[in-house]
Amino acid sequence: MEPSTEMRFSGWGTDADAGELSDHVIEWLEQRFGAALGSRVPPPQAADVRLTKSRLSTRAAEKLSSRVGAANVRTDHLTRLTHCAGKGYPDLLAVRAADKLLAPDAVVFPGDESDVRAILKTCAKQGIAVVPFGGGTSVVGGVTPLRGAFNSVISLDLGRMRQLISVDTKSQIGTFAAGLRGPELEHLLRARGFTLGHFPQSFEHSTVGGWVATRSAGQASSGYGRIDEKLLGAKLIAPAGELELAARPASAAGPDLRALVAGSEGALGVITEASLEISPAPEVTRYEALMLPSFAGAAEALRSLELQGEAPDITRASDENETQMGLAFAGIDGAKGKLLEGYLRRRGAAAGALVILGWEGASGSIDSRRRAALSLLKQHGAVGLGAGAGRTWAKNRFSTPYLRDHLLERAVMVETLETATTWSNLMRLYRGVGEALSAHAPIVGCHISHLYPSGASLYFTFVAPQDQRDPLAQWAAAKHEACDAIVANGGTITHHHAIGIDHRRYLKAEDGAAGVAALRAVKSSLDPSGLMNPGKLL
């Protein structure tokens, strides 16, 4: 299999799927900003981006090539360029700056576990840092090729390791090589009658290894569970040893090491394989959109759904701001918007909170679950917007990141961040983070996207005219004040984006000094010289 490097270096996804920015989005933003957007500045061409010079020694290159083949040790401009950065806002800024872009000294593509073992051995001997690279979709700096204390750094692209290793149909366990991406994985599983049910927004590009390394949550995780809940077994190859954890339904054999693999972020070793709970492929998938009178009311309604065991597999509720933004971006403003507003006002849900629901499963069970959920939501004042609106959401569920690229070309900063907390603390955290972001951005929206018996996630989007003198400082100020507000208001620093570089300074607030020390001790045990993904997580 060929390594897949189809993601464009300069933004999300592929040029073919990028689409265009609609005039009504521009108009709406200009109205909100009270100023015209900048004129379009496209990202640089690949050839125009200057990378840091490759420092890989000839000796190291030879050693690596002798193991995996020269074709799998790449130092060409485009391969290095596509492994310079993830897809966070600072990543996009760095790529667009196009000068002295920090690039891996080489990109190495192992074909199997023994390759990974050999590469780590060579890197330990030669003093080369290793950045594991799956889909490259990190939005927290997780794949930035930092050298740490080392002289050079390679990006270790798992793209050649993408087999469906086995399916245990009786136990509903799939075992996957780490480099397998979402669509290919689902295609292989569906052919056997199963689904993983894991659909993060990055689904089209991200990998099994990346999901496990970052404790990913998918859009349907309220139904199918988060990746860390689905992780039954794993293999992690580290410089000083290997964790090979057999797939087990449960155990009481001391602390569960699966929880050290999940969230390890390439800093403890290379995840090469994961055994995950799979589910029968759904016969039917049904989406639906509703409007609730308020976000606070929607939160309470979603809590009831969850506690009564009636939560749909996909359950999301946007606050009033995000609802307005969503309608405007979908072109439902102006005359269309007035019509909708009248309809909703008559039903008591004008300027309300958009709720998206999705069910997956056998058609009979979906019908009864749907009836139960809708009946409960109607008690909370829900007004149906129909299956069409739900399908529109589903159609666009993986494409919103493209919008950020388009807006960046027009000098608009768009960024997202997420957290989670208990139900009793949810609105306090919502207000705290919202206030922090509002000081930095005229548009701040939020939605609840993952439900748990004890609480829910909050996902914030903020939009502001870019400060073109120092866009990174502008971003950092907003980001850090939002993170401080998360900590101050009892949220977790990240619900599904991981720590990476961006949240590293907040790990101590999350885990305490003794917790961070314990994790460092684990790292020292598995990676004594610290070559694994330096500068991330710990």
Place this chain on the structure above:
Amino acid sequence: MEPSTEMRFSGWGTDADAGELSDHVIEWLEQRFGAALGSRVPPPQAADVRLTKSRLSTRAAEKLSSRVGAANVRTDHLTRLTHCAGKGYPDLLAVRAADKLLAPDAVVFPGDESDVRAILKTCAKQGIAVVPFGGGTSVVGGVTPLRGAFNSVISLDLGRMRQLISVDTKSQIGTFAAGLRGPELEHLLRARGFTLGHFPQSFEHSTVGGWVATRSAGQASSGYGRIDEKLLGAKLIAPAGELELAARPASAAGPDLRALVAGSEGALGVITEASLEISPAPEVTRYEALMLPSFAGAAEALRSLELQGEAPDITRASDENETQMGLAFAGIDGAKGKLLEGYLRRRGAAAGALVILGWEGASGSIDSRRRAALSLLKQHGAVGLGAGAGRTWAKNRFSTPYLRDHLLERAVMVETLETATTWSNLMRLYRGVGEALSAHAPIVGCHISHLYPSGASLYFTFVAPQDQRDPLAQWAAAKHEACDAIVANGGTITHHHAIGIDHRRYLKAEDGAAGVAALRAVKSSLDPSGLMNPGKLL
């Protein structure tokens, strides 16, 4: 609150609840053994047990007393005696031997977290090992007062720390002090309309801290979840620092440290507090017993129940041997047994597998869940034995450990061990362990007691005439061959009993050398001088 030390030192529970050994149990065993049981040898009186001499230095005793009060630093015979051992078969043998019984040099009862902190500090300074003690119900040696490399050892009894700290009704989270025991905890929660739903066989005596430290599973964990799944937040006080993990529904902030607290077995620090998912108290609890034609068929039926989301909250299936033993011990043999056998034979389930089901919840939802489960089980050939048989099981659910004590008095070895594996591997593991045990015991029974989407637990009981020359060697031979069979057949070394002393040699098979090294690194970080529960877990 007074420390509770009501558990008798010489066996399970209290004298008042111990009951008596029925004649039909004796008869049935004598028939199976082809020999008369030994005549009754009651355990020694407390005064007749000789303990190792207390080595606590006067200086250390003074230091500890000055902190927690002299009344809470006990060196009297009875207090030391009740903290010598857990309730495993080797524990019972050691207590009955009554000579040079390894005893803690003192038993210290902290009143709060600052006491715990101060005690650990004193012990670190004075070189005293610390064995955290909850309910003392470990069956794997978890509370044995080993000194490790230290001159003396204290048992740290959490019995004074048993507050319900808080209930977040909106988020369904209860926060409990570690020393709180099952009945008191349920009493406090029910008064607020909630239940923890955690009912291990040790429920009446074991504690929140013990459950978390050992990754306990309760009889209703198929419904309510295991304790490690319910753990949202925790406090662990270690010699070199404290883990204080806020209750969170979910996070992606690196490896989840909750998974280091769960299963820490007192070897990483003292768990002082846990925040656990709670549930609305059930309106109704309903039990039912059925007979299925075979254990293999029952396993398949239970898998279907689980995968179709129809598993009752309590779901257990005994193999043919355990079913026969259970009926005989309940007095359903002889003439009564013949009647039942005829009834079952006519329905195709003679010599079958006993299945116990239990539902908890609102009466309406129980009715529909019960109908769905029974209808599915009927397709697998289930014959109903009625609610009476189910209630009998429920009535006796916490009392079977007493039977072991009675039989030990009659020179019968009774021991249990448990494991778990995937559905596809379940019968292989069942046969492998069963064969290993059969070489050592004429009676070997097994049941499935916990269901997961990917597999289930297996719980073995084995019964043999005691080898009175060396009963410990007899036990060790059976135990180790069974454990070897578990490892060889792909099971986890323990599903809910923990590692303790007995499973320590198998941790490497479970976690691999690198995994054990990582855990040791965590221990060194939190407990650099190794004073926490030496000789257990790691």
